[in-house]
Amino acid sequence: MGHWWYRNIVEPGKLPLLLCLLAFVLTFLATRTVTRLIRAGRGPFRNVSSGGVHIHHVVPGILLAVTGGFAAVAAPGQGAGKAAAGVVFGVGAGLVMDEFALVLHLQDVYWTEEGRRSVEMVVLTAAAVGVVLLGAVPLGVDEVGQAERADRASLVSTVAVNFLFVVAALAKGKYRLGVIGVLVPVVALVGAVRLARVDSPWAHRLYRSERKRERAAARQARHDARWGGVRRRLEDWLGGTPRG
Template sequence: MTPHQGASAPNEGSDPAESGRSTTVRSRRTGWQRLLPGITPERRGLVLAWWGFTVTFGGMRLLTWLIHIDMAGVGDVQAGGVHLHHYVWGILLLALVGAVGLVHRSARTRAWTGLAYGVGLALVVDEAALLISLEDVYWDTRGGISIALALALIAVAGSVLAFTRGRRDTQGRARRGTGTRTP
């Protein structure tokens, strides 16, 4: 085999989906594989947790602001006249994610639980100031603690995911033998 052939031909036993040459393999990808191509199943749950956290935090801030200015046409969730803060739903969702994580460990479950984990964590962190002060300070200046904490988590987690992707991706390909060979 000439050096030119070795560089252009796929490795023996390599996954056709990795090289992008097979449409039949590509059509069998799951929804998460199509949505997040190139993200390994091990990292997919982490990426989805980050996205879920970011979108949920932004969405909850928007929704609560619309309720606060009486524009959304909806009000607070109540049970027996008691306001149920959204951290309650976050704690319940985190408990469910923990239970599922103890039982199921498939790539598909890891993706869904990663997304649910991010959503649940955002619901709790969005009301962290309330949990710290044990007062409803959501719209008070002390409520800024929740915003600062959430933005810090989004920045740190996003940075870790961005800066570690290349190294782990390269190492994973080298271990499977599907990456480009270096002399």
């Protein structure tokens, strides 16, 4: 275990990223705990207001993320300064992503169905960063050998093909597969070859026949019936149950 830790985390300089990820996840969990206590009217916590304006935690989150980001760029090497900047950025990012749905909709949807987007984005972000920590490089560059790296045409073609897989997965409404596929190309390939969701841009433009749309709708219904309940229970456990 110690050898793995040194080889994969300390030696390649990934410790700041690890601390950033831990800060991100712990901040999200702590924030959700506090907001759920406020919602239930328990504990000493209350919403923060100034001059009658409710101050959402995305505001300090943005300030911390900007501060940590600039500090990380300015910090030399891989020393304590960069690690501290990573923690600050992780805390800020956790606060911001916890209210991702609010930023997306430009209204307070925290405890609504739309607010589930925040939990989804936090899980996706943590998973993507975790894959990077384990050694993955975006768009399949890590799958290219040393000789191929020297051949620019081979490297560019590999990145371009994997990028097309990611774009196709996203266009088909497979957002989770597309995001993870940036780091694990085979995941994007799965999203690219499967039928699109009926509400996706791909289906709207290319599924002109009624038969194709019906097949896509049936596949989507089966998938949602199998995994939708599991996903909702996990999101409710992490972020709280939406109202109404």
